Amino acid sequence: MRSRFTARFHALLERLFPERRLFLRSDSETRFIRLTSETQLVAWTGGILVVGWMIVATAILLMDSIGAGNFRAQAQRDQMTYEQRLNVLSAERDARAVEAASAHERFNSALEQISIMQSELLVTEEKRRELERGLEVVQATLRDTMRAREEARAQVAALNAQDDGDAAASISDEAVGTVDLLATALAETAQERDQIASDAAYAIELAEEMQLELRLLQERNDQIFRQLEEAMLVSVEPLDQMFRAAGMNPDNLIDQVRRGYSGTGGPLTPIQFSTRGESPDPDALRANAILTAMDRINLYRIAAEKAPFAIPVKSNFRFTSGFGQRWGRLHAGTDFAGPIGTPIYATADGVITHAGWSSGYGRLIKIRHDFGIETRYAHLNSMDVRVGQRVSRGDRIGAMGNSGRSTGPHLHYEVRVNGNPVNPMIYIRAGRDVF
Incomplete structure (x- = not known):
């Protein structure tokens, strides 16, 4: 059975690849090389394998070239995207820097205004106290004048009671002079009373005007403080979020930086309260809170320069x-x-x-x-x-x-x-x- 299959396979090869002879002639002799069907089959199979390998290798090279081209295009697109992002970040950074500089200028201006307003408040408070002392003096003088006027009236009434019938002739020249003197004193006292009443009304009106001016000044201070507090909030929050996003505890960082920069004094020194036992001024408390926020921003700036952001x-x-x-x-x-x-x-x-x-x-x-x-x-x-x-x-x-x-x-x-x-x-x- 096997020999029959072999014979059929050989016959098939003979039909597909008939035996060939390759003659090689020289000057002296002639030779030939016999190419059997099996040899031709092996050569044909090897040629097909070589051609197939070349096709596959060429395809791989083409695919790799196409992939490299896509990769370069993607890299260029990524580069353009990053450049655009960097440009946007640079523009945002410049805008933030401008805002920070503007906020710093506004803060310096506000500090100057606060200093001026504090001076005006001290002057106003001193004037109010002087007016209170003046009113007390006027009231005391008025009370003394009223008391003297009542005593004079009592004396005049006593003299009038003694003036009955025949006793009028016995009044001495001294009594007449005393009565005239009392009448003059009463007239002067009445004039002084009217002047004091006019001065008191003017003082009350002036005090009311000063109270109105003081209230307007306090409202202006409150508006300035609100603007400063909002500016501090807007400035502190991004820095606080930046450190938290980096996994760093802002409070610990602030403490470490503060230990390295422990000097005191200068424009950010807290406002001192009164030493006369009075309760703290609310404006002073708000100003100290703003100064504390400014100090925190400054410490954040120092910490940010020491961390790789x-x-x-x-x-x-x-x-x-x-x-x-x-x-x-x-x-x-x-x-x-x-x-x-x-x-x-x-x-x-x-x-x-x-x-x-x-x-x-x-x-x-x-x-x-x-x-x-x-x-x-x-x-x-x-x-x-x-x-x-x-x-x-x-x-x-x-x-x-x-x-x-x-x-x-x-x-x-x-x-x-x-x-x-x-x-x-x-x-x-x-x-x-x-x-």
Whole structure:
């Protein structure tokens, strides 16, 4: 059975691939190469495999080229999107800076107005007290005059009672003079009474006018305080939210910054209350609350400069790899890809603790910040700082490169808190609406 199948298969091959002979002639002899059906089948199969492999390889290359083109187009679109976003963030940052400067000017103007109004209030209070003392003197004088007038009337009545019939002739010249003197005193007393009554009415009218002026001044103070309180609320809330979004406790940060900046005095010194045992002035309490908010904003500003809320690359770039697991290992930072030589900037105030080669990191810069934070800048092409140097946020520290274990020019940026890596985008996103 097997030989019959073999014979049929051989006959089929003979029909498809008849035996051929390839003659090779030379000057002295002639040779030929016999190409059997099996040999032709093997050669034909090998040719088909080679052609098929070439087709598949060409298709793979074309697909890879098309995919690379799509990737480049997507990268360009992502770059344009990030540039637009950065432009919007830059415009918002400039607008916030203008608003902050305007708010600071308004606050300084308000402080000047508050100082002027406090001076006016002190002058008004002094005038009111003088008027009260004047009214007391006038009332005392009026009471004494009324008492003297009543005594004079009593004396006149007594003299009139003694003047009956024949006794009138015995009145001495001295009594007549006394009566005339009393009459003159009564007339002067009446005139003084009228003048005192007129002065008292004028004093009361003046006091009412001063009370009205004082009430208007208090209403104006209240309006100014409301505007300042609203400005402080609008200024403090974004900063407070920024620190909370970064996972930082604002109260603890404020305490740490305050311990480092513990000096007192100057324009933000709280307003002192009276030492005469009087209750605190509500306006003084509100002014101290505003000064406390201003002090908190200033401490927030100091803390923000010491935390990495800025972005290390300001030129055109694209994100190539984020924080998290990659190929079964933790990628402890964020990668920013760009041309070699792209400037790299410090994201917060701090001290350079390392500036040199570090195995897989290549050229590496480490910056120690406050609050237990450290930032790392790896794969650099060049470094512009040295160990021990203090840098501020926005200072250029190096240039992007491809040193160390890297597949292309990019910056590997890390943020570590107490030695533990955290996602740098937490800080960058938190500061996006403020800086």
